[in-house]
Amino acid sequence: MEPLLTWLGTYWWLIFPVMGVAGGAAKRWEWAARRRHERRLETLRLKAELKSAELEARGLPKRQGPTIIDTTASVAPNDLLTRLFAEHDQITARWLDYELDVAKLIAFPAMSDGRQPLVAAFLRAKKTADALRPASADANVTEKQVSEYLDAVGAYAVAFEIAEKDARRLRDSTFTEPERKRLDRAQQLLKVAVDESATQAERNVAYKRVRDELDGLILLSDEAVEVLEKQVAREISAPEQVHRPETL
Template identity: 60%
Template sequence: MQEFWQFAGDYWWLIFPLMGVFGGAGKAWQRNARDRHQRRLEVLRAKAEIASAHAEARAARHRPFVSAAPVERPAAEQLHALFDAQDAVTARWLEYELDVAKLIAFPAMSDGRQPLTAAFLRAKKVADRLRPASAKVRIGREQLDEYRNAVTDYEVAFDVAERDARRLKDSTFTQAERKRLDTAKQLLTVAVDEAATPAERQLAYKRVREELDGLLSLSDGAIEVLEQKVALELPAGDDRG
């Protein structure tokens, strides 16, 4: 060991050229490693492109022939489909609008002050306004496209408003207001309970209206449906507002 250190002390100047040799060898090894890695990547990309080409070829063999200019459906057929789509959204909306229990559970769906509900109601007005009187009317392409876009906006606006209402539930109300909503929900169960006496059901119905007064705006249709469920006739002069 002593001889090694004596040699190193006598020939210390060899360290610098040796460092250059070793450094060059290290750089060469790094370059070779990078080249090997690059070649592997190129092989993988080539294999992926080949596999994609094979898959496309297989799909092309099984793909049905489509003419360069597809035949557009008649306007009447398109209108029928759009009418069905619009009516489906309206039916979903009426499930909230006419069901007091749902309105209590998700009050934002009847609250036009909520931005997303307001946007949905605006989209509904536009779709209703642009809806042709029937599928038999003569309609231009521009008018048809405008109505189609309105129906799409109507569908999307309802979906967004519904998700938001289900997320919010009664969180926008104060604690006292939430308590009133909960009381109304319990009374509503009694009002439509066939096992309850007519007097109990009528009293519960009136209490429901009182608890919801100033909290939720019930449409005439919702009141009518509720009255049918309660199976009673309101006294003459009863305020439906």
């Protein structure tokens, strides 16, 4: 006990940075918990709408107050599935924004790093939502299946928001100082590689140097490389020719 007290007496000042880190983590978990709670409320509301629409379709009177989901019920309303598809696709589009945009990958590298716990959780939620997604809004599915898909889309949305928030907080802080300098050079070179005012040769050189700087730091997907190469290779607009009248 005495050595511990001696250590604390010597390094008492460490309590302040530790408290700061703990406070930041507590705020992030509080935000995540609040967002999950809001999502659960939204899920319950949608489930109530689902049951109400299903009862109405059967010609039965609507029940007032809280609704208990009957997991043996028949086909779910098409409009709810349509809404869920739209939300599912929107989340996926936001994720692809990071996966296919090299500038965003460099700015927020954690978002494409499956080793990050929150990103790994998002990818698992995505896999679950994709697996539970019905083939179409007209598919012959039960209310239980729709309910499970609704929960999965909700978890997918929350997991993405949490992973994105953390990636924007981290930025390039997980890299060493030399690695951060390489990322910065890659970001500057990328601007040249997609600059329509640069010559094709300049863009090609800049593109090659971007790939060299990112090698070993960020793994670009084949799709991201394809998108970038199209941007680098697109034709440079020829300057408009000004026709002057001939002099006599």
